[in-house]
Amino acid sequence: MTARVGAPHREFRCSSASVLRDEPLAGTASTVRAFLLVENTGPWGEDVLRDSRLPAGVGPALRAAATAARVRVLMIRRPDRLRHQRGMRVFGASADPARPRLEAGAITDPRELLELDLAQLAASGSLGLAAVDGSLFCVCTHGRHDACCAERGRPVAAALAQAHPDETWEVSHIGGDRFAGNLVVLPHGLYYGRLDPVTALSVAGAHDGGQLDLDHLRGRSGYAMPVQFAEIALRRELAETREGALRLVSRRVSRDPGGDVTTVVFDVAGAAWEVQVRSAPGPDLWQLTCKASRENPIPRYEVVGVARVA
Numbered sequence: 001m002t003a004r005v006g007a008p009h010r011e012f013r014c015s016s017a018s019v020l021r022d023e024p025l026a027g028t029a030s031t032v033r034a035f036l037l038v039e040n041t042g043p044w045g046e047d048v049l050r051d052s053r054l055p056a057g058v059g060p061a062l063r064a065a066a067t068a069a070r071v072r073v074l075m076i077r078r079p080d081r082l083r084h085q086r087g088m089r090v091f092g093a094s095a096d097p098a099r100p101r102l103e104a105g106a107i108t109d110p111r112e113l114l115e116l117d118l119a120q121l122a123a124s125g126s127l128g129l130a131a132v133d134g135s136l137f138c139v140c141t142h143g144r145h146d147a148c149c150a151e152r153g154r155p156v157a158a159a160l161a162q163a164h165p166d167e168t169w170e171v172s173h174i175g176g177d178r179f180a181g182n183l184v185v186l187p188h189g190l191y192y193g194r195l196d197p198v199t200a201l202s203v204a205g206a207h208d209g210g211q212l213d214l215d216h217l218r219g220r221s222g223y224a225m226p227v228q229f230a231e232i233a234l235r236r237e238l239a240e241t242r243e244g245a246l247r248l249v250s251r252r253v254s255r256d257p258g259g260d261v262t263t264v265v266f267d268v269a270g271a272a273w274e275v276q277v278r279s280a281p282g283p284d285l286w287q288l289t290c291k292a293s294r295e296n297p298i299p300r301y302e303v304v305g306v307a308r309v310a
Contacts, residue, residue: 014290015148018178019194021286027229027279027301029184029191029219030175032072034122037091037138037171037186038113040075041083046144048075048172054110061114069118076138076169079154079161091136092116092127095189097222097248102136102187105129136186137164137204138171146177147290152196156181159197164204177289179218188243189221211241226262227251229301230275234266237306238273245269261304276304 045051049059052075066073076091078084087106090113094101103126107113116127139157143150153170160168160183174184179193183200185207192203195216203213214235219228231246240246249265249272259280266273278301285295 012287012290013148013151014146014178014288014292015152015180015194017287023178023298024301025179025193025216025218026232027219027225027277027299028176028179028193029189029221029225029228030072031224032189032221033095034069034071034118034124035091035093035095035186035189036066036071036073036113036116036118036121037076037089037093037136037169038073038110039077039083039089041077041081044075044142044144044172048142049073051144058110058113065114065118069122071118071122074138074174075172079141079157079168079170090116090127090129091132091186092121092129093136093187093189094121094124095187095220095222096124097189097220099124100187100189101126102132102134103127103129104132135167135188135207137168138174138184138186139168139200140172140174140177140180140182140184141170142173145173146180148177148180149173149182152180153182155197156183156195156200160200160204163201167204176218182218184221190243191218191221192216193218206241207243210243212243214241223248224251224262225299226253226260226277226279226301227264229279230262230264230277230303231266233277233303234268234273234275234306238268240268265309271308272310273306274309275306278302278304 049063087108091104121127137160139153140149141153157170181195183192206213247267249267251264254261259278262277264275281297282300
């Protein structure tokens with residue numbers, strides 16, 4: 001079955017279409033190991049570094065620096081759109097699965113962003129800001145990028161802000177609009193999808209208790225997508241939801257007639273577990289975002305085998 005992309009239809013919503021085709025969440029997190037979060041109370045344009053109200057030249061220069069360093073720049077704001085302290089808050093998050101790290105500071109002039117050593121952040125180092133304990137709950141509400149993010153994200157952000165006012169931020173496009181409401185928990189790089197206000201509060205509460213919600217977990221951004229899928233599959237096999245219970249030992253990729261086969265070994269409480277995942281493009285083409293002008297296949301993952309090897 002193929003979904004056709006024709007003239008834009010105001011009632012099409014990519015998140016509803018994703019639910020209707022029963023698209024799995026596992027293995028869909030954007031692959032990002034370092035994030036720079038910059039407070040910008042808005043408005044956000046479709047492309048935040050191009051369209052937001054930054055001084056002339058800052059957006060393109062910051063994009064170039066971030067691209068070279070492989071750092072994802074996100075705009076953040078409080079759900080009430082107000083600034084709650086002097087200056088612009090800035091966070092650096094290293095989403096290294098083994099050593100997640102979060103730091104924060106404030107700047108008075110956006111041009112100071114260009115003085116940050118993003119390569120250092122990408123290498124799991126410090127931007128020279130103050131270390132922060134705890135996590136941030138970042139909900140994508142970037143409606144100018146995709147309508148689903150605003151419609152489904154804003155109620156989630158509002159609910160989390162009531163329960164976790166210091167930790168909750170609205171955030172610009174993080175990837176996977178069709179899984180809205182989307183939440184990324186930093187610095188761990190944990191992507192959650194298809195959240196509503198009730199499930200978002202459950203996910204946040206579980207995270208604060210050191211647990212993962214496997215029903216809504218899209219993956220850990222520090223891993224490639226097949227490894228994300230393998231981690232979630234092994235956790236389901238072992239009924240293991242403790243956040244730090246799995247440690248990646250190795251990964252290798254081979255080919256077979258059905259696609260790429262990723263063999264992943266995790267350490268779980270001193271035991272080695274091997275998971276094999278086959279990945280290939282799905283057979284059908286779909287409109288994957290509300291504004292998409294062409295159809296694309298959806299990556300498909302399947303577990304080939306799970307076994308304890310040591």
